[in-house]
Amino acid sequence: MIKTGVIGYGYWGPNIVRNFSANSDISVEKVCDLSEKRLNEVKLRYPRIKTNTDCDFILKDSKLDAVAIVTPVFTHYELAKKALQNNKHIFVEKPFTATSEQGQELIELAEKKELQIMVDHTFIFTGAVRKMKEVLDNDTLGDLYYYDSVRVNLGLFQHDINVIWDLAPHDISIMDFLLDNEKPVSVNAVGTTHVNKRLEDVAYLTINFDNGFIAHFHVNWLSPVKVRKTLVAGDKKMLIWDDLEEDEKIRIYDKGIEVKNEEDVYNLLVQYREGEINIPTIDKTEALELEADYFVNCIKSNKKPVNDGEAGLRVVKVLEASDESVKNNGKEIKL
Amino acid sequence: MIKTGVIGYGYWGPNIVRNFSANSDISVEKVCDLSEKRLNEVKLRYPRIKTNTDCDFILKDSKLDAVAIVTPVFTHYELAKKALQNNKHIFVEKPFTATSEQGQELIELAEKKELQIMVDHTFIFTGAVRKMKEVLDNDTLGDLYYYDSVRVNLGLFQHDINVIWDLAPHDISIMDFLLDNEKPVSVNAVGTTHVNKRLEDVAYLTINFDNGFIAHFHVNWLSPVKVRKTLVAGDKKMLIWDDLEEDEKIRIYDKGIEVKNEEDVYNLLVQYREGEINIPTIDKTEALELEADYFVNCIKSNKKPVNDGEAGLRVVKVLEASDESVKNNGKEIKL
Amino acid sequence: MIKTGVIGYGYWGPNIVRNFSANSDISVEKVCDLSEKRLNEVKLRYPRIKTNTDCDFILKDSKLDAVAIVTPVFTHYELAKKALQNNKHIFVEKPFTATSEQGQELIELAEKKELQIMVDHTFIFTGAVRKMKEVLDNDTLGDLYYYDSVRVNLGLFQHDINVIWDLAPHDISIMDFLLDNEKPVSVNAVGTTHVNKRLEDVAYLTINFDNGFIAHFHVNWLSPVKVRKTLVAGDKKMLIWDDLEEDEKIRIYDKGIEVKNEEDVYNLLVQYREGEINIPTIDKTEALELEADYFVNCIKSNKKPVNDGEAGLRVVKVLEASDESVKNNGKEIKL
Amino acid sequence: MIKTGVIGYGYWGPNIVRNFSANSDISVEKVCDLSEKRLNEVKLRYPRIKTNTDCDFILKDSKLDAVAIVTPVFTHYELAKKALQNNKHIFVEKPFTATSEQGQELIELAEKKELQIMVDHTFIFTGAVRKMKEVLDNDTLGDLYYYDSVRVNLGLFQHDINVIWDLAPHDISIMDFLLDNEKPVSVNAVGTTHVNKRLEDVAYLTINFDNGFIAHFHVNWLSPVKVRKTLVAGDKKMLIWDDLEEDEKIRIYDKGIEVKNEEDVYNLLVQYREGEINIPTIDKTEALELEADYFVNCIKSNKKPVNDGEAGLRVVKVLEASDESVKNNGKEIKL
Numbered sequence A, B, C, D: 001m002i003k004t005g006v007i008g009y010g011y012w013g014p015n016i017v018r019n020f021s022a023n024s025d026i027s028v029e030k031v032c033d034l035s036e037k038r039l040n041e042v043k044l045r046y047p048r049i050k051t052n053t054d055c056d057f058i059l060k061d062s063k064l065d066a067v068a069i070v071t072p073v074f075t076h077y078e079l080a081k082k083a084l085q086n087n088k089h090i091f092v093e094k095p096f097t098a099t100s101e102q103g104q105e106l107i108e109l110a111e112k113k114e115l116q117i118m119v120d121h122t123f124i125f126t127g128a129v130r131k132m133k134e135v136l137d138n139d140t141l142g143d144l145y146y147y148d149s150v151r152v153n154l155g156l157f158q159h160d161i162n163v164i165w166d167l168a169p170h171d172i173s174i175m176d177f178l179l180d181n182e183k184p185v186s187v188n189a190v191g192t193t194h195v196n197k198r199l200e201d202v203a204y205l206t207i208n209f210d211n212g213f214i215a216h217f218h219v220n221w222l223s224p225v226k227v228r229k230t231l232v233a234g235d236k237k238m239l240i241w242d243d244l245e246e247d248e249k250i251r252i253y254d255k256g257i258e259v260k261n262e263e264d265v266y267n268l269l270v271q272y273r274e275g276e277i278n279i280p281t282i283d284k285t286e287a288l289e290l291e292a293d294y295f296v297n298c299i300k301s302n303k304k305p306v307n308d309g310e311a312g313l314r315v316v317k318v319l320e321a322s323d324e325s326v327k328n329n330g331k332e333i334k335l
Helices: A013-022 A036-045 A073-085 A100-113 A128-135 A161-176 A289-300 A310-326 B013-022 B036-045 B073-085 B099-112 B126-135 B163-178 B286-302 B309-326 C012-022 C036-045 C073-085 C100-113 C127-137 C163-178 C287-301 C309-325 D011-022 D035-046 D075-085 D100-113 D127-137 D163-178 D289-302 D307-325
Strands: A002-007 A026-030 A050-052 A065-068 A089-092 A115-120 A145-152 A183-191 A202-209 A214-220 A222-234 A238-242 A250-259 A270-279 B001-008 B026-032 B048-053 B066-069 B089-093 B116-120 B145-154 B184-192 B204-210 B212-220 B224-235 B237-240 B248-259 B270-279 C002-007 C028-033 C048-052 C067-068 C089-093 C115-120 C144-154 C185-190 C202-209 C214-220 C220-236 C238-242 C252-259 C272-281 D002-007 D027-032 D050-052 D066-069 D090-093 D117-120 D143-153 D184-192 D201-208 D214-220 D221-232 D238-244 D250-259 D269-280
Touching: A002 A013, A002 A289, A013 A026, A013 A036, A013 A289, A026 A289, A036 A050, A050 A115, A065 A073, A065 B270, A073 A089, A089 A289, A089 D100, A100 A310, A100 B036, A115 A289, A115 A310, A115 D050, A115 D221, A128 A161, A128 A238, A128 A250, A128 C214, A145 A161, A145 B212, A145 B248, A145 D143, A161 A183, A161 A202, A161 A222, A161 A310, A183 A310, A183 B184, A183 B212, A183 D027, A202 A310, A202 B204, A214 B145, A222 B204, A222 B224, A222 B237, A222 C185, A238 B224, A250 B145, A250 B224, A270 D307, A289 D100, B001 B013, B001 B286, B001 C144, B013 B026, B013 B036, B013 B286, B026 B036, B026 B286, B036 B048, B048 C220, B073 B099, B089 B286, B089 D201, B099 B116, B099 B309, B116 B286, B116 B309, B126 B163, B145 B163, B163 B184, B163 B204, B163 B224, B163 B309, B163 C202, B184 B309, B204 B309, B204 D090, B224 D143, B248 C036, B270 D011, C002 C012, C002 C127, C002 C287, C012 C036, C012 C287, C028 C036, C036 C048, C067 C073, C067 D127, C073 C100, C073 C163, C100 C115, C100 C309, C115 C287, C115 C309, C127 C163, C144 C163, C144 D214, C144 D250, C163 C202, C163 C214, C163 C309, C185 C309, C185 D184, C202 C309, C202 D201, C214 C272, C214 D184, C220 D221, C220 D238, C220 D250, C238 D221, D002 D011, D002 D289, D011 D027, D011 D035, D011 D075, D011 D289, D027 D289, D066 D075, D075 D090, D075 D100, D090 D289, D100 D117, D100 D307, D117 D289, D117 D307, D127 D163, D127 D238, D127 D250, D143 D163, D163 D184, D163 D201, D163 D221, D163 D307, D184 D307, D201 D307
Parallel strands: A002 A026, A002 A065, A026 A050, A065 A089, A089 A115, A145 A214, B001 B026, B001 B066, B026 B048, B066 B089, B089 B116, B145 B212, C002 C028, C002 C067, C028 C048, C067 C089, C089 C115, C144 C214, D002 D027, D002 D066, D027 D050, D066 D090, D090 D117, D143 D214
Antiparallel strands: A145 A222, A183 A202, A202 A214, A222 A238, A238 A250, A250 A270, A270 D269, B145 B224, B184 B204, B204 B212, B224 B237, B237 B248, B248 B270, B270 C272, C144 C220, C185 C202, C202 C214, C220 C238, C238 C252, C252 C272, D143 D221, D184 D201, D201 D214, D221 D238, D238 D250, D250 D269
16 A cells, blocks of 8 residues: 655645545645645545645655655646655656756656656547557557647646746646657747736747657647647657547548659658548547556666656756747747 | 739639629739630629730739739749839738748839738638737737647648748738737647658647747648637637637637736736636628738738738748758757 | 435435435435435434335324325325325426326325325426527517427336436426417327337327417337437527427527418418527526425415426326327327 | 430530540440530530530430430420430430329330330439448338438529429439338428428428338528438447548448337336447449440340339439429328
């Protein structure tokens, strides 16, 4: 039984507590949050869990094996460091840390202490992303052309981070998981501010790779419609993931082009292939349920998760590079 | 009656000939094309029109008042120059010219000769774009946040131009028409090649403006689905134009955000406004029919069209800057 | 404070208990259900509520003012009768009763006892149906042509009632609410069984009115896709309600036809009117929250609700007539 | 070479002339129509074709092998009879005849004269319907539950026939083609009139079969939206055909229900099967092109087409029964 404390019971914390509580190998012992009101909700729902507004109540409790840190990103480093120093495995909300230096230091500390870091890249545990992973690992799509993602809606405006740090971690961590063989080399990003002059609310990121493959991300807090769409195109097939679809999240298109006379680049004969579309079934198990299970297994087997500190750090590095590119008018920033 | 010759009877030429022929003030006298087969189609359909494979047959005919140039872009400059030198008004397919120098020279020549140049930015004559122009001119949207356009599909691959020069002229000319008060200052673009290693087949362009407003364009020949969508968001309302919709091309969203305590930027209170959606009726008159009429009027009244050489040149400058930015890894290029 | 007992804690009961508990004028004192397991869920969530598997525990408790009956339809009559005899207002799940005789008897008993009956036609409290009521009461649609409803999906198969009694009460009660001036005169229905040979799983109902207006309902447990769509067409405007849409549930079409020469019926000149489409905002308050409030108000003010026993009875009469028509090969059955 | 005359050059006639002319085995020799204006269009487009307003010009021309009758339904019988009497194969617009007696007489006459009748059930030659035929013939769907069709839009109002005779022949002929093993036994229909008091503009038809399978058709001239959707559900798979989709006309759902304990009908355990969705490619060849070819082949090989007079007559019998049912308040009419 992994005795766990949860720090932060705001928007996402209740989902962590609910899923960790439901896991037969995890025991949520304590929750802390700055708000007494939220702690009351914990007590009402989970009379057995102890609560406190001081997080040392969790961090210094030697009986706890693990700590989930579900707080704003600027607090992750201090909390995570103290948790690791106190010999606890950590489960950290994404993005992992506010800077790559912080992430690097936490990874080294965890290494030294022989503790696990899991960064909560929840989406990689969804049925849709796991299906896409299967499709890509089977080489169903062939050599990849590009990855195009749109994640836009109206709000929620964050006060401490811009739209890149708010929305892009989802997509960057998903792509990092799906395309574990592709190594990004640089980032271009443009963005603009309208509502809060300190923080971008519309941004476009491009991640460049060595081999012609590119990934592009549109993140936006000022769209009248909600869109959550990703397109992955390869030379064999192409795939669209629409996360707002209830039952038809993934469509695999047997479409593409075929070049007939490659030797004569000035007169390429390009033919279109228009085959069938397949909409596979998607497992609907809640992502956090699987992730809680995986957290347990990684701790028990002393095995690094795919969403370990390194994965979290890779995402943070792209976010940092994006910010730097935005500040430098879209200049390419090497990773 | 404006006596007109049409050079080029490939993909688009037949639409020009059909619409010009239907206009009671235009008489299409001659058509030329390199292909005898296509000229035979002209003869079959329009027995009255004379045809020839040599375009001097049109360019040097002193009885013609105007010439429509409906050929690949790399031929525009030579044909247009000769037409102007021979005292003919010109109607030129988009993009206007292959370089901005060529465009500038043609404009000066037309000026000197007191002739009209109309660049065939057809889309600005569609019911949808005219409705958007009305919406924007009425300040229905308020101060603009951004312009986001997606124009993607499978093929048609061009042999002489990349996807930017093929697809983006539509959207850049539309935006240029809609936002005639906004002045673009620079361009960032990224792109990649897969099929024809000389020509980009996927590209993302950003046009930057002075005031925080940005425009972004996704153009792509390698998408399994066809998308033709433009989003224009302002602080009063937001608009989506989906050109693939038969009857509901434009949706105006009374949605947005309201900032309550602007003085305290660290604790902005942002509220969402979710009002009704309006789908106006769109006039379905064929765009080229209206454009032919407008061409006549501009010639008769000796008045420059909105889609004159300058408009064509503005588009070409953005295309050139985009190419340069792509070649320089997304670097900002001043316009 | 209206002290209330709830009988039945299956699929719908938890929603009743949650909304009644949240109402400041209702106190849910007791819940009963045949399943101990479900009662344990009540205790866990609402430690203050008393539970029992014997419903006399509620029906004979003289301290209770009202009883909510959230059980299968074949039990409604016995439970409701006993509740009324014991001087309790009743809130009854739909359909009201298994036969119209039962419904009539309950209405008379409530009348005599001066008690309120509210039938849980939940949908009439949704934002979408209230918006449609407003649209119809304002005569926005003009004289009505027809009402067409499709409510189909895969399952849930019921064991005690056919698809007509399962799904059609929603739509019949909605129409009854919306069109309170139109009086149905007869019913035609066809249906067929496939899975359970006793119970229809696919059925089509038509309700006929005196004035040419007709209403048609497609209810189906064997559809691969879920559809919840209603079309109400009038001579001024037409309306579509798609309940599966998240944000665009109602669309009002300014479309129709205009007859130019009505005197000459053999050569009617019919013109189409294609105006704009309006998608109004819909209040998202949970329907049961409003219904609970309305239940309180009706009891306090001693005023019959719109969804009273009579409304429930009108629905049951249509269901009975539908069954009879199905058994008689679609024969018209007078109401 | 089959020498052919075409009677009627209104809405559909031009398509017949164009496709017959394009067929290398058909020579369209003559066209007649009551309108000189329409005949001028023929001359302009097909200078070789002779035209006349008197149809004897075609019917009595002994050099013609076949006649296409593309006129209003009330004229079919007289024209077809005269054509057959003059030894011509006939291609007749749908519905075949205005009464089943007329249809029967024409079939017998053709039989005696050893001539072919092809009724223009165009839809059965579309890629979508041919794909459905393939799916059904392969038993992909299993035992069929029902056939549900919706064909609604705004107008076109016809002056001589009601909405049943206008729209339902499409769907009845499609179903007749797809389900050639199922024998309809009776019809129930309801309908109502609003605009033209003589002619129904909204109607619902049910065709009953012996084995629990039913087919239902919604035809409507007063819908604000155009819908062309057909659902065919079987116990193995289910299929939806949406004819307004450009590229995704047919979707095959691997969905259904499974009954676990069939012996105990009072406690059926029903399980849902939610498998993948397949969207096959559809051949886009124009239906009339294939139909023209098939007409040639049937004449040459002296083989009755699937869409022969009998097929046409089966459709007419359903239409007659529908009218009778509507007049008798939805009463079941045996076929």
